Amino acid sequence: MFLRLVKPQDILLSTFLILLYCGGRNSLSNLRVSVPSIVLRGENTTFNCTWDTDKTDKIWAVKWYRGTIEIFRNIFDEIPPIKTFPLDNFHIDEFISDGKTLLLRNVNFHNTGEYSCEVIADQTFHTLIKKAHMQVVDLPDDKPRISGIKDKYQIGETIEAMCTSWHSHPPANLSWFINEEPARTDYLKPLKIREEYDETFTSVLNLKFEISHHHFRNGAIKLKCTSSLLTIYWQSSMVELHEASPRLGQLGIGKDETTTVVTRETQSDRSAVITADTAKIEAKPVMPVASLSTLVLAGFGVMEYIVINTVLSELILSVLLR
Template sequence: MKRGSTRPTMLAYFLLLHCFKEAASGGIAGMEAKVDIIKLVVPEYVKRGDGVDLECHWKATGEIYSIKWYFNDREFFAYIPNTSPALTLHPLGGINVTVSISSNGKVHLSNVQLASSGRYKCEVILESPAFLTADSSSNMTVVEIPEDKPTITGTQHQYRIGDTVQLNCSSPRSFPPADLAWFINEERASGQYLIPHAPTHYPEGLTESHLGLQFVVSREHFNKGAMTLRCTAKISPHYLKTQQHSVDGLLTYNVPPMESRAKSAMSEVLAEKSHIQSPLRWQGVQHPDKSSPSGNIRKNHITFGLEQSQ
């Protein structure tokens, strides 16, 4: 009985030894997840020149062999507790690590630049013999946010029905480039009114965005005799500024020169109807012609407007 009772004990011993061997090699289901990254802190956006903390939080059942940080898959920081010194830096362009306030779970980057934009990865490795590994990564974008508003060029003080609006909106230099949008009387301008222009790039990595607005003025573009044209520049979620151009509207029509033959006929009709009281009547306007010896009459051009009767 005593000799037979040792067999279960020996069997249990060999099974336990096998489990340890399998665990060391990561062969048992569920044992390979002995180290996990439970939280990675990498800011999505950082302003150029600021400092930022990168944090890596993990959960492990064994001793840590190393904690390493990578920028676009290139190692720039390592913490290896069993070496001296424990902290090791690998210089990379755009990466400035402040060692005095960095540790095994945190890396401080100072004076971040546009070149610091990219993907950051934290990697945690356990001690031998398994050297189990866990990693996590996230993107960070360094932004250059302007202080100024966008600018509008090509403005006029007044527009008549039939005039052509030709404006351009330009954003201040920034990174990433600003998204521009046009609005007419608080309504977003139709795509057919927009004239895309190529952005302007500068050596330091900044960009100016440009967007044109062009359309023929009609009565529907006026709101109580005025028209408001607005351009917005947006860099989400940090920057949203607007430049506005408000103009007076003259509800008069510019008649092309080829229609001037109708001027005399229209004048005759107006003369015959002048004694009739009407809610609306046509008003002919003659423009000075500097080339004329008398200096008063311009040929082949006239504007007509709707005038309320008194």
């Protein structure tokens, strides 16, 4: 009997072919995981896990993880094949979930995190795993509310306004705009966030600035506050503040809205004593002097008010001195 010597390179080649056949074949490939990135609290959500397999192999098991904790598995050759693992605040529907599909019911903020699907081939134990992230959110109860303001302001006054967005998770982002332009940072106070009893947050952003001429546009200032949350929520509220009419005292005009008529002394023959003619003059009806409020309502300005009342005063004097 003759023995054939085996060359070392033949051993290496045989080993490579065995490994290629047993473990190097792509019996499992193209793993795809679908997990919604954002879900509203209280809703049901579905995860999906799909893959491609070689005809000569099959799947031994599909497993789902929350972070590093296993929450579901389906080992197809076991009886029963499906098993879930108790985890606080997780509600997996075992009747619908089969590995390719995983149904979470009534999601809550504790369900936010990273999820992984692991697929294991039967013959080769070739394993693929892929991850995806989900965030559970709660939208604000209503659009942002602007408070702390009045209807009319004058130049030089200070506006102090507050914008509030209630009950969201995570906290809403707030922004102020003046006449559709972003408010200066020195007008803003730091954002305040208050945690509520139901694990939501209320956001508050204050605005404070002194009014200048350039703030009024056509006699008004428009203030807008916007509230946003990730990429799924955006709401705004706007108020319009009007310019108040300046006070008469600020314009150097007496506060009394009536003009006093002053009579000058006449010639000597008419200035001795009060005569019957004087009595007649006193009996004549006096034309009322227009008030500032009446003229303003009629569309006249302050300067027109002064001119009109001066003319009326002269007319009254001329009537009295006849």
